[in-house]
Amino acid sequence: MKTTRYCFACDLKDDQQLIAEYDAYHKAVWPEILKSIKDAGISDMEIYRCGNRLFMIMETTPEYNPERKKQMDLSNPKVQEWENLMWNYQQALPFANPGEKWIAMKQIFKLAN
Template sequence: MKTNRYCFACDLKDDQQLIAEYETHHKAVWPEIQKSIKDAGIIDMEIYRCGNRLFMIMETTPEYDPGRKRQMDLSNPKVQEWENLMWKYQQALPFANPGEKWVEMKQIFKLPD
């Protein structure tokens, strides 16, 4: 099956205690959150950290629609609870739009086949 890849960046507040708490939360992501991710057509998701910068890589089905995912999240109280909790740890990138957490990254290189 052909998949699509999306890559995003977000910053954490530069506080070692908060960063440790954030990582602890991600060792046991709530089942409802995992289900909402999969229900949206995301088949794999990884988050990496370098200092206080986060990188998220998502593999999705061809049918994945970011707008649909956004609407699903807004109507899911458990997702909203999770997102509000994560804002305790996250901060917007300096160039992010108002209210934007994860900023999609632009691919600038791919190893040729």
């Protein structure tokens, strides 16, 4: 199956206690959140952290549509609860638009096979 990769960046508030709490939440992501991710056509997702900078990699199926995912999330109370909770730990990148968390990253290098 053909997949598409998306990469995003976001920052956490630079507070070690908050960062530890954020890490803990991601060791036991709520099952409703995992279901919503899979239902949107996201076949794999990884989040990495360096200091307070986050990097997310998503692999998606052909069924994935970012606008559809956004609408699904807006209509899902559990996803909204999770997102509101995560805003306690996250902060927008300095160049983000108001309310924008995860910013799509531009690929600048790929090792050719």
